[in-house]
Amino acid sequence: MKIEYTLRVLDEFTCLGGDCPDNCCTDWEIPVNQEIYDKWKSLPEGEEKQRILNSVAITNQDGQQVIMLAQDPENRCVNLNSDGLCSIYAHLGPDYLGTICREYPRVSRETETKRVNTASLSCPEIARLVISADTSRTPLFTTPSAAQANALYAPDEASFISDFLDTWMSGTLAQRKYPLNVRIYYLADILCRLATLSAQGAFDPAAMRKICKEYKQELFSINLAVKNRKFRPDPFVAGSFWKFIYQAGQRLFKLNENSNEARSGLITTLASLTDELENQYHKIYEEICAHRQRARPMIRDFDSGFENYLTALFKYNGFPWYPTEGNYVATFVRCIIPFALTQLILWVKVGEGERLIPQTIWDAIYKVERTVGHGPGIYKELGENITLLRLDKYCACLLDIY
Ligand code: SF4
Structure with missing residues (x-):
């Protein structure tokens, strides 16, 4: 028996079609599955058939036939009509759409013990629904009944560990009396401790339970230390962390010189720093703190929305219930990067005098998810900047992430 988690707002989702501000038929390479191509x-025989068959580009990659929807010179799927609607859907109905077109933004993934039905935040409507969901009484995802949870069996140690950590992560995020940044830091800190145990060959389920057991007490202590300003990130490390976040965003999000983000003082400061002198990292961190401080009162109006965003990010990317290649730290960092970049962009917007309204928030989220969060880009980035996988080195920087 599998425990099933479903993103509740999926029930409310309807594709915006021609009203979508940034539809999913533009800028993306969309594969067509063989089954639908055969269909x-x-x-x-006729014009319709010929038109559809002409709308694909077929290539051979490593001996495998790859079928992709062709794009026009503006990178729009050639099947997108002038009303912003899919002509295959309009003429033949949903049964003739390729699997990706039919299912996006919905995604289902499963392990031996769990199945998660969720959706990609790269869709503006999903981002809006997730941010706006009232989770004060009902969690963002359906949760298993006690009977289901008790019936859960863990067939092997790896499943037991991921199930245990999933419950621990949900329990931590549910501690809403502590600020979100404190909860994020705590998660990161425990992951570092577990990784250290693993590196020492001392990791086992009993040690894991022991480390995760006192989460309420630990959250209390961290929060107190942060409040009393006894615990702060190291300015040098924090400066380099935020510079990385900016640079990763620049590469992945293609921030360009003419964008609002690039024109802001913060981005100019970051962009102009090309060497790695210590006092410059201090300077970056000073700028970050000033921007964050200015934006904080407005951002705090959206506490539950950001918590929903983080919860959806974790579930979508498998943290910690289905870690990529079994690597919990990499999967966590993969979620944290877009979250941090979204914050950075919003701080910049406030710095430019913009008022944050719900639309500004979901707009930033879906754009980050559409570019940075989509595909294997972040893991590639992590492969090239493996220092980011040394979470223990910059764990405290996550206190500023929200
Ligand atoms: S991005 Fe979402 S709302 Fe927009 S066209 Fe695609 S599925 Fe519909």
Whole structure:
């Protein structure tokens, strides 16, 4: 028996179609599965069939046939009509859409013990629904009944560990009396301790339980230390962390010189720093703190929205219930980067005098998810900047992430 988690707002989702501010048929390379291509080939002879078959580009990659929807010179799927609607859907209905087109933004993933039905935050409507969901009484995802949870069996140690950590992570995020940055820091700190145990060959389920057991007490202590300003990130490390976040965003999000983000003082400061002198990292951190401080009162109006965003990010990317290649730290960092970049962009917007309204928030989220969060980009980035996988070195920087 599998425990099933479903993103509740999926029930409310309806594709915005021609009203979508940034539809998913533009800028993305969209594969067509063989089954649907064969279905197109079996259509009655005629103009429609020819038009659809002409809308794909077929290549050979490593001996495998790859079928992709062709794009026009503006990177729009050639099947997108002038009303912003799909002409295959309009003429033949949903049964003739390729799997990705039919299912996006919905995604289902499963392990031996769990199945998660969620959706990509790269869709503006999903981002809006997630941010706006009232989770004060009902969690963002359906949760298993006690009977289901008790019936859960863990067939092997790896499943037991991921199930245990998933419950621990949800329990930590549910401690809403502590600020979100404190909860994020705590998660990161425990992951570092577990990684150290693992590196020493001393990791086992009993040690894991022991480390995760006192989470309420630990959250209390961290929060107190932060409040009393006894615990702060090291300015040098924090400066380099935020510079990385900016640079990763610049590469992945393609921030360019003409964008609002680039024109802001913060981005100019970051962009102009090309060497790695200590006093410059201090300077970056000073700028970050000033921007964050200015934006904080407005950002705090959206506490539950950001908590929903983080919860959805974790579930979508498998943290900690289905870690990529079994690596919990990498999966966590993969979620933290877009979250941090979204904050950075919003701080900059406030710095430019923009008022944060719900639309500004979901707009920033879906754009970050559409570019930075989509595909294997972040893992590639982590492969090239492996210092980011040394979470223990910059764990305290996550206190500023929200
Ligand atoms: S991005 Fe979302 S709302 Fe927009 S067209 Fe695609 S599925 Fe519909």
